[in-house]
Amino acid sequence: MASNRIVKHIDRLILDPNNYRFIDRVDYKPVPDDFVTEARIQTRTMNFILGRNQENVKDLISSFISNGFLDIDQIQVKPIGDKYLVLEGNRRTATLKYLWEEFKQGKDTGKLTEKDFKSVNLVEIVDEDPVQHLISMGLHHISGKKRWSAVNESQLVSDLIQKYNLSEVEVCEQLGITKYAVRRSIRTLSLIQQYKSSDYGEQFKADMYSIFQSIISSPIMKEWVNWDNDYNKARNNINTERLFSWISTTEEIEDDTETNRKDIKYKDPIITQYRQIAEISNFINDENALSKMEESRSITEGYVFSQSVGEAKLRNAVEEIKNATQLVYNFRDLVNSSDYEELTKIKEKIDDLLPISKALFYTNEKKAQVYFSTISHHFTSANITKYRKLENIQIQNISRVNIFAGGNNKGKTTILEAFYLITQLNDLPSYIELERYRGKFLEDFPAKWIDKNFISEINLTAKFNSIETGLFIKKEFTEEDIDKTGYLSSLMAEAHIENLNLTSNLHLFSNREPEYRYIKSQTLCPSAFTSPYRYNERLLYTAHKLAIENKYYDKVIQFIKTNLDSTIDKIDLINDGGENRFRVTSSSMTEVIDITKYGEGLQRVFEIALLLGYCKNGILCIDEIDSALHKSLLIKFTEFIQQVAKDFNVQVFLSTHSKECIDAFVENEFPDDELTAFVLEENEENKLECNFLSGNKLKQLVETINIDIR
Known part of the structure; x- marks a missing residue:
């Protein structure tokens, strides 16, 4: 590539509109050679270089005014017609052009004289080699002292490889950079191009480059967006678009019911610094933590909420x-x-x-991570393909409060257990706990009993919070490499929700405690199962704590005081000799006494009321709700259940044998539009099916013909 020394007037010089300094600008568009000399193109290029109020070249303006134009760094040009396109030295040329206009207006230009503008020393490039020109600029602005921004450097490297077919080795050797730096530049720029093509593309700024580079440098983040090194592209479009939204300002449209107008609410980016990519990578595969982060617009909130962390x-x-x-x-x-x-x-x-004892496995009360951070629909349908005696039972039109009626041994309790188990997903200890009560084991619970009595698989599916979910549990003989001494069998649970699959295994032994294995365990929502034949004191202690925190406990005590015993002042949880007990203070007694000294009805109301609060934003299953409750209490208590269920967003499933209880739900003062009654009965083929009546229809039939759906 030959060159000549020439001298030309500043007006003969044309600024390069395709200068690498511009490519990171949102408003930059490549300019064909035929248009580079147009006045509007030159004006735009001049404005790009100078910046607002000449802020990009203030250092050169000050230097030229103080020292004159020093011909130290060459201005390289190539001829275009009777003009000369600047290849190297666009900032200095633009600064001279600006000061030339100042000079012509009689303004002070310091040591610069008219000669400096009319006789500019140049190096004319003859037979330009574009590759060699890029290498020259790279040495000057990548390897040299006058660095471009990282995105501009990456574009030059990319052009050398993709546009001019240089190999990675050739680029490394000629620019003096490492192969790692070359590949990282190419991949980062490719991800930026994907961002520019997204809905958020106009928000890209050069200072965001380090964020994209951090994503490309993180193996976890690359896996999450399914980065393809062969094609330099993120293949998981859903995750990639979601990631782009975290980097960007987003819009949320809200309906103003008063003005009937739509307001746009702008949300600031979640990610504003490259360091935050490393923080997010710690919980990027934890959907609940990501949802919490998106809801709060805070990485810290997601970090704190993350189970993986x-x-x-x-x-x-x-x-x-x-x-x-x-x-x-x-x-x-x-x-x-x-x-x-x-x-x-x-x-x-x-x-x-x-665990309390080896026989109890892991059945002590524990808190698994909840999958949904917000719940709007709960269960809307369910299908019991197989659970105990029930087969292919479809349950539709599920509402907030759902009554299951039917004769003895029809499967009402089994249906309640099915809803509870689905919320527990792959948490096998929850199933074991149900079996412990089924088998009437108060404490020790031998693994042999489970091995012997698990007869058929469990297969449940449902739609919860508008998402399909399901649970499958079976007994099998494991092929895992475990100590088989005393081995009986294994329970295997598979749960799915959206794209998440959860599995767990419980290995049963005759001579030692079971081995419970899982990678991740979650629940759909807070949930509980209560029955007059079972009592979970640990769960009630937790429910008591939450009731106090949610300022709900006083409401429970007031209901008991108003409707069961007006002498009761308070019920406290007291540690008595290392044992927690509920103690009742009554104006009719001189001493504080244990709640078990009161009737079963009061204890039952107390337990159900506490569990309603515990299941906030979840579900509560109440087996034989009318047990121990006098019919005179039913109307008030059913209304209390419906009101609290609405206040705390709880979905209730309950069973009953009592017509009075069913009637109470439609006779109380609470609206019936969130009530459904189901009855299990045999069809013409002697197969069980689940039929329903809406609350409003049930009320109409009760009032007109005193219907009995039991």
Whole structure:
């Protein structure tokens, strides 16, 4: 590539509208060679280079005015007609053009004289080699001191490879950069191009480059968007678009019911710094944490909500406990009385983390991560393909409160259990807990009983919160590499919701506690199952705590005081000798007494009311709701259930044998449009089916013909 030294007037120089400095601008568009000399193109290019109020070239303006135009760095040009296109030195040329206009208007241009504008020293490039020209610019602006922005550098590298067919090795050798830097530049620029083609593309700015580079540099993030290295493209369009929305300002349209207008609410980007990509990668596969982050527009909220982050912290904490315990053990001879006291407190906390006994597996109350952060529809339909004696039972028209009636041994309790189990997804201990009560085991619960009595598979599907979900549980003999001494069999659970599949296994042994294995366990929502024949004190303690936190507990006590016993002042949870008990304070008694000294009806109301609060934004299954309740209480209590269910967004499933109880739901003051009654009965083929009546229809029939759907 030959060159000549020439001298030309500043007016003969044409700025390059395709300068690499411009490609990161949203309003940049490539200009064909035939149009580069047009006045409007040159004006736009001049404005690009100078910036608002000449902010991009203030350093050069100051230097030229103070020192004159020093011919240190060459201005390289090539002829276009009678003009000369600037190949290198566009900033200096634009600055000279600006000062030339100032000079002609008689303004002070310091040491610059008319000669400086009329006789500009140039290097004319003859027989330009575009590749060599790009290499020259790369050495000047990538490897050299006068760096371009990262996105401009990446574009030059990309052009050398994709436009001029240089190999990665040739680019590395000629620009003096590493192969890793070349590939990272190409991939980052490709992801940026995808962003520019998205709905958010006009928001791209050069300072966002580091965010995209951090995404490309993160193996976890690349896997999440399904990055294809061969084609330099993110293949998972849903996740990629979602990621782009986190980087961008988004719009949310809200309906103003008062003015009947639509208002646009703008939400700031969630990600504004490259460092935040590493934070998000810690929980990128945790859908609940992502939803929480999107809802709050806060990465911190997602981080705190993340189960995966919590599990990592738990593993670290367990390791620290193990190391610290070993250290204390090594110096056990130095332990004094105050140390014993602290160690005892620590032991009590560790005991609370462990199963009560080996026979109970993991049936102590625990909190799995909830899948849905918000719930609007609950269950709307369900299909019991197989569970106990029920087969192919379809349940439609599910509402907020659902009554299941029918004769004895028809399967009402089984239906309630089915709804509860679906909410527990792959949490096998929840199924074990139901079986423990079915088998009337109060404490010790042998694995042999499960092995013997699990006769047929469980297959349940439903639509919950507008999403299809399902649960399948079967018994099998595992092929896992485990110690088979005393091995009986294994329960395997498979649950699905949207694109999430959850599995777990429970290996049963005759000579030791079961082994429960899972990678991830979740529940659809808060849920509970209550029956007059079972009692979960740990669950009630948690429900009591939540009732107080939600300022609901006083409402429970007031209902009991108004409708069951006006002498009751309060019911407190008291630790008595290391045991938690509910104690009742009554104006009719001098001593505080245990709640079990009161009738079964009061205890039943207390339990159901607490569990309604516990199941906020979830479901509650109440088996034989009328048990121990006097018919005079039913109207008030059913109305209480319906009101709390609405206030706390709880969906209720209940069974009853009592016509009085069914009538109470339609005779109370609460509207019947969120009530459905179901009856299990045999059809003409002697097969069970589940038929329904809406609350309004049921009320009409009760009032007109005193219908009995039991």
